[in-house]
Amino acid sequence: MQMLKTTLLAAGLLAGAICLAAWGQSATAQRSPEAIAADLQTATGQLQQAILTGEPFQSAEARKKSAPEMMPIVNHILSLIDELAVAQPGAKAELDANKMQFYVLAAILDDPAQIDALKRTATGSDLDAARAKAELAIADFVKASDDAGRNKALDEFDAAVLAAPGDDAALSLIQMSSIDPEPSIGIYQHLLKIVKPLTIQGTTLGGRNFSTDEWKGKVILVDFWATWCGPCIAELPRVKKVYADYHDKGLEVLGVSNDNSGDDLRKFLSQNPDMPWPELFDDKATGWNPITLSYGIQSIPTMFLIDKKGILRTVEARSEMEKLIPQLLAEK
Numbered sequence: 001m002q003m004l005k006t007t008l009l010a011a012g013l014l015a016g017a018i019c020l021a022a023w024g025q026s027a028t029a030q031r032s033p034e035a036i037a038a039d040l041q042t043a044t045g046q047l048q049q050a051i052l053t054g055e056p057f058q059s060a061e062a063r064k065k066s067a068p069e070m071m072p073i074v075n076h077i078l079s080l081i082d083e084l085a086v087a088q089p090g091a092k093a094e095l096d097a098n099k100m101q102f103y104v105l106a107a108i109l110d111d112p113a114q115i116d117a118l119k120r121t122a123t124g125s126d127l128d129a130a131r132a133k134a135e136l137a138i139a140d141f142v143k144a145s146d147d148a149g150r151n152k153a154l155d156e157f158d159a160a161v162l163a164a165p166g167d168d169a170a171l172s173l174i175q176m177s178s179i180d181p182e183p184s185i186g187i188y189q190h191l192l193k194i195v196k197p198l199t200i201q202g203t204t205l206g207g208r209n210f211s212t213d214e215w216k217g218k219v220i221l222v223d224f225w226a227t228w229c230g231p232c233i234a235e236l237p238r239v240k241k242v243y244a245d246y247h248d249k250g251l252e253v254l255g256v257s258n259d260n261s262g263d264d265l266r267k268f269l270s271q272n273p274d275m276p277w278p279e280l281f282d283d284k285a286t287g288w289n290p291i292t293l294s295y296g297i298q299s300i301p302t303m304f305l306i307d308k309k310g311i312l313r314t315v316e317a318r319s320e321m322e323k324l325i326p327q328l329l330a331e332k
Contacts (some may be wrong), residue, residue, distance in 0.1 A: 033286045034082065036084045043080060044235055048074045057108050057142060060241065067109040074102050074109075095168035095288035104173055107139030130164035138173045168295060180212040185317055199311030202280035202291050209276055210254075218252045219328045222304040222316060224292050226258040232301040235318060239303075240274050242325055250308070250329050253277040258288040258300060307331065 050070050055062035059201055063224060081099050085092040106114035121132035134157055141153035161170050200222060201211035212220055223239055225232035243253050257279050259265045282289050292300070303317035307328050 029089055031083070031175060033084060033087045036080055036087060039286050040077065040080050040084070043073055043077045046050070046078065058145075060110070061144075063108065063110050063143075064152045067111060071106065071109055071111050074106050074111075076100055088286070090291060094266060094294050098293045100131060100173055101167060103132075103135045104138050107136055108142050111141075121273060123155075127164055127167055130167070131158050131170055133160035133163070134173055135169035139290045172213050172231075198306055198312040199310070200256070200280075200291065200304075200325075202256070203282065205257070205262060205269075205279045205281040210280065212254060212310070216310060217308050218250050219246075220304075220306040221251065221253045221321060221325065222256060222306065223253065223287075224256045224258065224297050224302045224304075227264050228259065229300050234326075235276070235301050235303075236272070238321065242321055243277065244274070246325055246329060251325055255279040256289055256291050257293055260285075260287075285300075 003023050007067050035110055047070065047213075048151050050066070050073060055066050057063050057066065078099055081095050081102075085095045088095075103114060103118060107118060115136075118132045118136050122136060123320035137153050137160055140156065141150050143316065144153055145151040199211055199213050201209070201213075221239070221242065223232075223235075225235075227233070231257060239253060243251065247253075253276070255277060257265050259281065261283060263280060265279065269279065280289065280291060282291070287293075292302075302319060303321065304312055305314050305321070305324055305328065306319040307313050312322065313328065
């Protein structure tokens, strides 16, 4: 439960000024991406509050009690994402991936309409079908009352992920499993056994196309951050130190900036010359970097660690990077 609270706490689905009056605004006339993003931030804030003050989701009774308050907000968020996809066609793929976590939440809350829609989609054989199967599997994992049910859900999740090679969006759903804190540790470890090599690619602040495939044989720390994020800035001394200590031994650092202004990022980097690593930045994004959104990340800083073979080893590197990095560097 705690991780889902933390995930939604930032209410950062997309950046924008909060606009409470926009909740009931009609979507018949196309609005600006900024206006839609403002509504999204408001709605995710309302969902966050409902989760923080609501019942845990492990029992059917608790889910039945929580659903009447949460499901209208979840459905509203999904409709806003669809509206934004029309206003910003270039971001549709990332937005579709971001919708997945809300489908999972709807399935966890036992919403019959969304569950039926997911089951219909899951009968196909395309990417959408694989994603629907993954969404249903994560919901089943959270709702399972025993190890047998959780193991069955894990098998279903495995099959869904392996049926969609090259698609990382389903893997981001693993965060939703942490709505149930005890078994969530196990599902993270399980995920590490089935994932394929992870490639993160995008455009750097300087305009160069970059891919982590360039760093095969290196250990890679990926820092999803922003200059406006206080906790991100507080963690930078640790990131700088591990880079200074281990870069010559095979560590690389990649920043994924969620800044809205390239000028702000350039200014910050000029004031921090001990951050020589590349920074991925999207100057066309109206909110967070689409790379960040594609992994279901809504709370920063978040840090990934990728090993020498390109395998994602943890999505929680922030907690113990000083311990994990030398261990990965020592691996053959």
